[in-house]
Amino acid sequence: MNNIIESFKNAMRDAGITPPDVIIADGHLHRFKNDKGQLTGWYSLHIDGIAAGAFGDWKLGIKERWKMEGRKLTDAEKKDFAIECHRQKKIRQAEEKARHETAIQKAAYIWSRSTSITNHQYLINKQVKAHNVRCYRGSLVVPLYDETGLLVSLQFINADGSKKMMKGGKAQGACCFIGDAIDLTRNDTILICEGWATGASLFEATGHFTIVAFSAGNLTAVAIQTRKHHQTNEIIICGDNDASGVGQIAARAAALAINGKYILPDTEGQDFNDSLNGEVLV
DSSP: OHHHHHHHHHHHHHTTOOOOSOOOOSSSOEEEOOTTSOSOEEEEEEOSSSOEEEEEETTTTEEEEEEOOSOOOOHHHHHHHHHHHHHHHHHHHHHHHHHHHHHHHHHHHHHHHOEEOSOOHHHHHHTOOOTTOEEETTEEEEEEEOTTSOEEEEEEEOTTSOEEEOTTOOOTTOBEEESOGGGOOTTOEEEEESSHHHHHHHHHHHOOEEEEOSSGGGHHHHHHHHHHHOSSSEEEEEOOBOTTSHHHHHHHHHHHHHTOEEEOOSSTTBOHHHHOSSOOOO
16 A cells, blocks of 8 residues: 555655655545645545546646556455545644644734834835734734634745745635725625735725735635625635746636636736736726
């Protein structure tokens, strides 16, 4: 059984992807973080007949299929493999839960000791306002909340624009809000985008309540939970016009998932922070 997993991992490495430590061969889609801690990697592996699957990375624009060469697994081997995969999945879930709980405590501690600001070099460079972000040891601190409104993680942004997510923090479905959701009416438009500065530019240009998903791979999850809470509002996915095509694909997929709309900047390689100049966009 280890040969199957190792062969699958080697194929991922050959394609330029660092595989996760644990591979679950249950035929379902699983996501994992890349080397930079971004939740953009994915894979699916099954053992029905000849072991086969697929994998990729949203950020790198990689998508590959894979099939194990050799004999088919016997029913007994499939059963043993399924039991082991289930065991590994339970272990991984327990470890992930522990990491998230630690991150929640750490996020609350840092956020409580961060200071309110009105200016920062990153804000100057991006030509946006602070919108309730804070500062901690010289870095901007952006809060990430889960569906219940619990602070689950933080993003740190340095003056030069380099970004880092807090280790162990929940990423899937976590997001940041710009604007006041209390002011939403039945027909107000909601915007969803990838980056925080992009969200700030969109809010300043339109006045629409804006949600930041932090990555292309998280757009669909955030869009679905937004639609769950705001069933009558128009939701527009404001994607990045990536040269790789990743932002466009993710924006389209998120819009389709909620029967919404998506828009993109006109120029390849830009997001809406690059393209907006205080204009009313939507």
